[in-house]
Amino acid sequence: MGRNNQTWVREFILLGLSSDWDTQLSLFVLFLVMYLVTVLGNLLIVLLIRLDSRLHTPMYFFLTNLSLVDVSYATNIVPQMLVHLLAKHKRIPFVSCAAQLFFSLGLGGTEFVLLAVMAYDRYVAVCNPLRYPVIMHGGFCTRLAVTSWLSGSGNSLMQTAITFQLPMCTNKYIDHISCEILAVIRLACVDTSSNEVAITVSSIVLLMTPFCLVLMSYIQIVSTILQVRSAEGRKKAFHTCASHLTVVALCYGMAIFTYIQPHSSPSILQEKLISVFYAILMPVLNPMIYSLRNKDVKGAWQKLLGQLSGLTSKLAT
Numbered sequence: 001m002g003r004n005n006q007t008w009v010r011e012f013i014l015l016g017l018s019s020d021w022d023t024q025l026s027l028f029v030l031f032l033v034m035y036l037v038t039v040l041g042n043l044l045i046v047l048l049i050r051l052d053s054r055l056h057t058p059m060y061f062f063l064t065n066l067s068l069v070d071v072s073y074a075t076n077i078v079p080q081m082l083v084h085l086l087a088k089h090k091r092i093p094f095v096s097c098a099a100q101l102f103f104s105l106g107l108g109g110t111e112f113v114l115l116a117v118m119a120y121d122r123y124v125a126v127c128n129p130l131r132y133p134v135i136m137h138g139g140f141c142t143r144l145a146v147t148s149w150l151s152g153s154g155n156s157l158m159q160t161a162i163t164f165q166l167p168m169c170t171n172k173y174i175d176h177i178s179c180e181i182l183a184v185i186r187l188a189c190v191d192t193s194s195n196e197v198a199i200t201v202s203s204i205v206l207l208m209t210p211f212c213l214v215l216m217s218y219i220q221i222v223s224t225i226l227q228v229r230s231a232e233g234r235k236k237a238f239h240t241c242a243s244h245l246t247v248v249a250l251c252y253g254m255a256i257f258t259y260i261q262p263h264s265s266p267s268i269l270q271e272k273l274i275s276v277f278y279a280i281l282m283p284v285l286n287p288m289i290y291s292l293r294n295k296d297v298k299g300a301w302q303k304l305l306g307q308l309s310g311l312t313s314k315l316a317t
Contacts, residue, residue, distance in 0.1 A: 052300035070283035109152030116210035
């Protein structure tokens with residue numbers, strides 16, 4: 001009977017952030033602008049790293065992966081959300097909902113692991129600078145990046161499979177901006193305690209473990225920095241660490257707040273705002289914090305502008 005009832009749900013209805021037309025129109029303009037900035041900013045970072053040989057280092061290799069994750073995550077959520085902000089009927093097919101959940105979980109998990117990998121890269125650079133080229137060689141960096149992508153994808157596949165095996169009966173209204181796992185599970189007409197346990201376990205593996213590794217890396221980094229005699233060097237290093245740790249705290253903190261304890265999860269409105277944060281704000285912030293404020297990236301950007309200006313002058317003449 002459960003499976004027969006489940007087949008009744010061929011599509012879902014996303015309720016979104018608001019039902020007021022003026023509010024939806026304002027949000028459409030705001031989110032569209034931020035999405036375009038996200039795509040252009042992150043792809044620009046990837047292009048600069050690709051074109052400038054001075055940026056062919058492990059740190060920028062991982063930044064390339066992070067930018068690709070951010071663009072992919074935003075693209076998985078925002079275009080559909082923009083369409084729904086202008087649509088009267090906010091439908092999403094069953095298969096599309098499952099695919100959206102799979103990519104959201106996969107890309108989110110990949111980003112958490114990547115942040116830990118980037119922290120380890122900085123740990124080696126600061127604490128073992130002489131051995132840095134030997135430790136962070138190309139093959140090892142590639143394996144770390146592949147591990148990040150595979151770990152996120154593996155967890156996502158498992159979570160998506162067990163979530164969409166639940167009988168949804170006739171429930172099809174998802175009170176969210178996208179097919180978010182907690183919002184979908186709430187539609188089930190059976191006990192979901194096993195799903196909540198699975199969410200908690202995967203959260204510990206993909207959230208708490210990388211988060212602890214980040215903290216351990218930065219404890220060692222700070223300890224090493226404190227031994228630096230130059231006050232200016234310490235100030236610069238601490239400033240860089242503070243920026244990174246701020247993003248790490250926001251990124252990991254909100255996810256832990258949402259998924260570690262599903263029984264005491266935040267309100268539905270808070271869940272929606274957290275999703276907006278991950279889909280729109282984080283992809284905009286990451287390029288600015290990790291790359292656009294970096295002098296090497298600025299130098300690569302100025303070099304590219306100079307080359308384009310020279311090419312334009314030649315074509316004009």
